Each structure stands twice: as structure tokens, then as C-alpha cells.
Amino acid sequence: MAGDRQGWLRCLLGGAVFVVGMAGTTLPTPLYPLYQAEFGFSELIVTVVYAVYAFGVIGVLLLAGDASDTVGRRPALLWGLGFAVASAVCFLCADGLGWLYAGRLLSGLSAGLFTGAATAYVMDLAPPGGASRATLVATAANMGGLGCGPLLAGLLAEYAPEPLLLPFAVHLALALLSAVVVLRLPETVRERRPLSAVRPRWPALPAPVRPVFVPAALASFVGFALFGVFTSVSPAFLARFLHVDNHAVTGLVVALAFFSSTAGQFAVGRVGVPRSLPLGCAVLFAGLALLAGALATDLLALVVLAAVVGGTGQGLTFRAALSAVAGAAPEDRRAAVISTLFLVAYTGISLPVIGVGLLTGPLGLERAGLVFTGCMLLLVACAGAYLLRRPVRTGAR
Structure with a gap:
């Protein structure tokens, strides 16, 4: 005890x-x-x-x-x-x-x-x-x-x-x-080796993983892209268009997305991986739609809802994606496959964010955000439709 x-x-x-x-x-x-x-x-x-x-x-x-x-x-x-x-x-x-x-x-x-x-x-x-x-x-x-x-x-x-x-x-x-x-x-590692033994881990995608990986990676990409744009651009949007000059409020709105993601990840244990992936895509779709509504109407309430709903969807999709991909991967390739999923996810944090920045000059922040949400809605809809037609059957939980 x-x-x-x-x-x-x-x-x-x-x-x-x-x-x-x-x-x-x-x-x-x-x-x-x-x-x-x-x-x-x-x-x-x-x-x-x-x-x-x-x-x-x-x-x-x-x-x-x-x-x-x-x-x-x-x-x-x-x-x-x-x-x-x-x-x-x-x-x-x-x-x-x-x-x-x-x-x-x-x-x-x-x-x-x-x-x-x-x-x-x-x-x-x-x-x-x-x-x-x-x-x-x-x-x-x-x-x-x-x-x-x-x-x-x-x-x-x-x-x-x-x-x-x-x-x-x-x-x-x-x-x-x-x-x-x-x-x-x-x-806690009993058999340690010197730093020189660390080797690069290149992306790997064995054939049995590919049917599961494609929709899981798409959903993960969209979820992390939402986080990337939300955390990089939302402070400027809140200050410029909603006149929110209180930094504590800005920090809280962004924090809500991450806290909601935690709640979404916890929910996967009860919902189960096969249902969490398509459900997460649907919730992520709703979060992106709320973000588009916030950009179009300049309503703070919609920004908060987008943070909560989008964060929950990201949590559902990412933990379910991680479990599904890990469950489908051969044991001796599991670490490499998981690393590949993380690479896709972190690409989602970087490239779409820079794309929004590039579009902000000619289109303005709000329209650039709407272009981003439109592209991400299309991607997550494709992932969700694929999962409905071919549900995940990896046995991962």
C-alpha cells in the first residue's frame, strides 16, 4: 500500500x-x-x-x-x-x-x-x-x-x-x-546506451496500416491545423475585430481549446476507438463551422464555442487515431508508425498556419481564416465519410 x-x-x-x-x-x-x-x-x-x-x-x-x-x-x-x-x-x-x-x-x-x-x-x-x-x-x-x-x-x-x-x-x-x-x-530504463546509439527514425507505413492510417492522419492533420491557427491568429483576431484587449481573456479562450481536447481524449475510453474516430470528425467539423461563423459575424460567443467544440473534436480524433494506428501496426514497426502519425500532425500545425499568414496580406485576416476553415472542412468531411464506409476494425482501445 x-x-x-x-x-x-x-x-x-x-x-x-x-x-x-x-x-x-x-x-x-x-x-x-x-x-x-x-x-x-x-x-x-x-x-x-x-x-x-x-x-x-x-x-x-x-x-x-x-x-x-x-x-x-x-x-x-x-x-x-x-x-x-x-x-x-x-x-x-x-x-x-x-x-x-x-x-x-x-x-x-x-x-x-x-x-x-x-x-x-x-x-x-x-x-x-x-x-x-x-x-x-x-x-x-x-x-x-x-x-x-x-x-x-x-x-x-x-x-x-x-x-x-x-x-x-x-x-x-x-x-x-x-x-x-x-x-x-x-x-526507469534499465539498459541504457550512450547518446551515439540514438538513430534517426524515418517515416514508416507498412501495408496493413495504410487503410487505417489515411483517415486517421487526415483527421489528425485537421485537428492540429485548427490548434495551430487558433493559437497563432486568434489573439490578433480577438484584439482587432472583437476589441478584446484583456490578455487574460485571450489566454483563457486559447486554453479552453486545449482543456477541451483533454476532455475529448478522456471520452475515447468510454466511446471506444471505432466510434470515436468518425464521431471526432463530426465534432471537429462542427468546431470548424463555428470558427467560420465567428470569423463571419465577429461574435465572441462563437469563438469560445469553436474553441470548446473544436478542441473536443481534436481530442477525440487524435487519441482514437493514435490507438487505431498503433493497434494496426506490426509490433516491430509500431514506434516508427506512431512517429509518422506525429509527423503528419505537426505538419498540420505548421503549413496551414503559414498559409493563413500568406493569405492575410491580399485577403485580410477574416477572409484568410474562412479559406482555411473551408479547406479543413473538406478534409475532415472526406475522412469522416471514409470512416463511415470503412469503420476501423483494429481492436485498439
Whole structure:
């Protein structure tokens, strides 16, 4: 009994470190309008600064996606926290765009290491028989951390001094504290190898996975694209068209999307993977439609609903997609297949975001957003129609 309590304490401490690591990746979201005013750049530059993060994540997934399996969980997390500290220092020193690019790239490197290593570590630290609950802890820490970032930054920017400095100083302190926690937790990888043993993990798609992968990847792409555009462009939309100048409100609206995603992921356990994928596509379709309505009518209520509904749809589709793809993959290719799904998802965070930025110049922010939602509605409708005709039958749960 005492062993179980100690195991769950360690599991929760690992989850807390996960929250801190992921919060840093979304911390700048409500601050982009302030950076625009400070440095005088356009929405296109905002989207590029945001997308640089995704390129960092993709680079780590390709080159060192299995680093924690090789060198150990603690070294991988300490490297991730080191990148998070370096990212915070870049933002603290920022006096031009170069610092923002560097900070976002380092943040992406941190997230790339944390995504796999922290998830595995939280599950490793749980006591025997606690795998299911540990998965929920990891899921909540991942998306909850992403939601805490804009919420924390928005509150500090609105109600505390130095809005472009204090959020990153606080995160720097939390990251250093997290490093101390990691050093006090046990290593869970028994057979560790040197860093030189880490090898690139190239995308892989065995034939049995392809029928499941195509609709799962489409839904994941759309869900992450919605998150990407929502977190990069919505602060400017709220400020310019809805006259929401309160940074805490902006941070809360963005955070709602991530918190709703957590709820959607939890729901997959009850709904089941085969039903969650088409249901998630339908909910994601509704969220995108609400976002289009918000862009067309300038109603704050629709923006909030789009965050909640779209976030729930993203959570349903992504956890179900991950489970379905993992269940269909041969055991010896599973890690490579999952990495491929993450690559598609993070491509969704980057390329559509930059596309919206490019269209903002000739079309304006609202029309560019409507073009984006139209394209994503078409993609998610295709994925949903495919799933209705050919339901997932992988046995994944």
C-alpha cells in the first residue's frame, strides 16, 4: 500500500514536470499582439514564428524520437528542460525577431523530447496495475500543460508588470525546479546506451496500416491545423475585430481549446476507438463551422464555442487515431508508425498556419481564416465519410 502511494506520488510528480515542459511551448500565444506592437511585424510573421516551433518538434521526432529509450528517461527530460530554459532566456533577451525565432525553435526541440519521453516516464513511474490511470495522467499533463501556458501568460501580462518578461521569468524558475524534481526521481530504463546509439527514425507505413492510417492522419492533420491557427491568429483576431484587449481573456479562450481536447481524449475510453474516430470528425467539423461563423459575424460567443467544440473534436480524433494506428501496426514497426502519425500532425500545425499568414496580406485576416476553415472542412468531411464506409476494425482501445 505504501509502495502504491509512493508510486503514484512519483507518477504525479512526473506529470507535473510534463505540465511545465509543455506550458512553455504555448506561453507566447497571448503575447503575440504585444510583440507585433513592439517590433512592428505582420500576421504572416506571427504565423512563421509560431510554425518554427513545429519544425523543431519534427526535427527531434525524425532524428531523436527514441532518445529516452536509449539514453534513459531522466537524461532526455533534462535535455528537454535545458532547451526550455534556453527558450525562456531567448524571450527574456528578445529585442528583435531573431530572438523570437530562436526561442520558438528551442521550444520545439523541448517539446519534441518531452512528447515521447515524459509520456513514457509517467507510465513507467506508476505502480503495477496502474497503466490505465497513468495514461490519463500523461494525457491530462500533455494537453493540460499546453492549456496552462497561454492562461498563465495572459494572467501575468494583464495583471502584473513587465508582460513580455515576467511570464518567461516564471517559466524559467519552474523549469529549473522541474530539473531538481527529475534529478530526485528514479531512472526507469534499465539498459541504457550512450547518446551515439540514438538513430534517426524515418517515416514508416507498412501495408496493413495504410487503410487505417489515411483517415486517421487526415483527421489528425485537421485537428492540429485548427490548434495551430487558433493559437497563432486568434489573439490578433480577438484584439482587432472583437476589441478584446484583456490578455487574460485571450489566454483563457486559447486554453479552453486545449482543456477541451483533454476532455475529448478522456471520452475515447468510454466511446471506444471505432466510434470515436468518425464521431471526432463530426465534432471537429462542427468546431470548424463555428470558427467560420465567428470569423463571419465577429461574435465572441462563437469563438469560445469553436474553441470548446473544436478542441473536443481534436481530442477525440487524435487519441482514437493514435490507438487505431498503433493497434494496426506490426509490433516491430509500431514506434516508427506512431512517429509518422506525429509527423503528419505537426505538419498540420505548421503549413496551414503559414498559409493563413500568406493569405492575410491580399485577403485580410477574416477572409484568410474562412479559406482555411473551408479547406479543413473538406478534409475532415472526406475522412469522416471514409470512416463511415470503412469503420476501423483494429481492436485498439
